[in-house]
Amino acid sequence: MDARKHEHEVYDVSIDMEKLADSLRGELESLHPLAREYSIYRVPEATRCSHPSHFTPRMVSIGPFHHGKEELKAMEEHKKRYLKCFLQRTKVRIASFLGFIKAREAELRNCYAEAIHLGSDEFIKMVLVDAVFLIELFLKHYELDLITDEDPITDEDPIFGKSFLYDDVKLEILLLENQLPLFIPNDLFNLAKTAMFETNLYEEISFMTITCLWIRTDMIESIPIQENLLEINFPKAKHFVDLLILCLQPSQSPADSALNDRNIPSVKELHQAGVKFEPGSSKNLLDIKFNEGILEIPFLTVYDSTEHLYRNLLAFESMHYYTRHFNDYIVMMNYLVSTPKDAELLVQNKIFGLGDVEAVRTVFDNLNKGCAIDYYDFQYSGVVADLQAYCKLPWHKWKATLMQNYFSTPWASISVIAAVILLVLTFIQTVCSLIAL
Template sequence: MTKVNERVTTRINQLVSSLTPIHPERCIFKVPHQLRHGKEEFYEPKVISIGPYHRGNPCLASMEEHKIRYLQSLLRRTGNRSVDRLVQAVVPHVEKVRKCYAELKSTDYISSEELVQTLVLDGCFIIELMFRCQYVNNDDPVLNSMVLIALGKDMILIENQIPFFILENLFNTINHGHGHDHSLGNELKRQILVFFYPRLKNYSLTLQDVEQLIIPEVCHLLDIIHKAICFRFHENSRTTTSSQIEREFVNSATKLKEASVWLNASSSTENRSMFDITFTKGKLNIPTLGLDDGSEIEIRNFIALELYQQSHMQRFWCDYVIFMDHLIASSNDVDLLTHRGIFNNRMIDTNSVDNMFKNLTRNIITSHPYTYSEISKELNDYCDRPWNKWRATLKHNYFNTPWTIISLIAALALLSLTSIQTVFSIIS
């Protein structure tokens, strides 16, 4: 028995000693099974591999030549004959880069030389792409095709990232900056936000917002986009009180309408974040959300970032999709929200929106406290007022179709005519 104890003890000690720490820098990871199962297409790139996770995928091989062409073009444009300075900008940070990837703890996954090559090629491709989109109008097959749309989708996948400090170092080196030149770093962020503006305008951001926005600390491209969407709400959000801790959820949009809640799209001139939902004097104000075939990919990756990012991050997207999912019980609710301007729906049909929100809320959890606890309580209290409750019941049970309303009008008209006839009979 003693020998068994010794062997087991030795084995467990080896397991403990070989365990690598969870580094605080970790910010890029493969989406866990419970989120990705059956939904792999929302997390895996279709056109380009950025970073080590999808490197070598034969389905993405066609873009590798474009990466080299972009690097060649960048070197010519900046008067460099060799990539030596770019490699030197990356090599000292290899170990720090490994700590950013949850599944890249050793050289077994990828050697240091291969990792540096990947970072230089992918980083320079992103930098040159930003430049070409703003300053060059030529016959670039990447820019002048549907590939650019697919590229935009691939570049914000959580599994398809490189650390932003690598991009920043490369950008500074290309532009002859030194170390962490914050002015150059801010210019790179601005170029990235302008590139993604066609997507950002779906989330209540204007071009002026994008041009003026300064985001201090970011991990990668997805983090930049996430923070750009959340920044205004994060700055203006109300301080949490104890009354918000108890979670409450709202009724569907059609039921709220029956209870005399007016659903209203917040004006773009009100300078609100898309998360800034308010309820005042019977009016529920919700900023407009643009929806198209790229929305689910983006929102799923925002949610994955919020759920698995190691640093404390408020789960604005998780809370938002849960709130909206409770508003949407059927396609009728989607129609109502679209009619009121809350959804700018460019998807195939209303069922697609309904199904999207149902799918988005699976296996996610809200913030604690839930961002919309207070407004949900206010809405529920309003709907529970006797008059509003009675009106909702009346509308739902007796005036839920045009035919019942027509029948009531006909009945009232008949009653009025009968009454008039009775009066005339008495008089005569």
């Protein structure tokens, strides 16, 4: 009896479990496939929570992550104006552009690290509107760059007509969560060029041309990049943030080595040890070098937008499993610029552009809180070891003290020389007096 009752209970549970199993199987079948090519991520909550405004667009959404948000709808109408301008220059029909995107829909969705909960039609329309917005924005910037006189574009276009709005938009184009795969605006631009009403302006340019010009003229001050690296890396870049990270790779791959002595000296300590500071001969931001008592640091001007941009670069570098070269740069600069006095010394040596030295220090300190240092594989370990060895030699400190305290100005030098001459003459007079006795 007990056995039959037990079997009956098992049978009843099995029916319930089969229903649950069907439900679970449906969820498993609807899982977003983990495509190897995904490269666009949503920033982890632990990273976002401390500075949410640095990762979240306030003006314009690009791509699906923030599409449809109420606070971003004001820009949607302007995006459609850009689409209208785009279509007026090409004979290619809008249906052809939509069909072109439809054929690549699966590839586009697989570029995102999470499922995109938009229907096919809405997704395709969103991609066209956002991709064309980028094309038109860069085209208008390109045209303005060619024109020296005042241009009517700035009067008609609220983005270019209001500098504060343009500054916000250009920064948000470089947010990690605001990305489209680069291949889609590139291919749409090429498709439009196959049948243009006017070809003279567009024959010799590409989406790469207008994109690299925009980055070089409008973003290069916040993130110095070596000549031609934008064009070299553009074909393999997944999106704009990826393009910048690729351009920031060190010019020479540092040898893997451990940071044995973890006491990285600050700029002030190095100055007191006689180290000289010069703007780097390389334009690559990460190329910090030390040779024969001279520390080379590439020139940088810190703007209000610098911290926003750098946070997105750091987030992408860590999430996409790149070697953490940019992470190590921030760590190194945070050690070097540990006080406003350190920043002031670098301003004096024309390594930092003029600005608020306290703000420079704060930016690196804030960014460093989101970084991790690997003491067993730190790209500047060789530079740090050389700096530490230089500081340990007493002669360098004595020489630095002499130069900084007694030969810092021409008048100080004259005073020291006069004092030495007086001391020598006094010594000679004393010797002569002794001999006369």
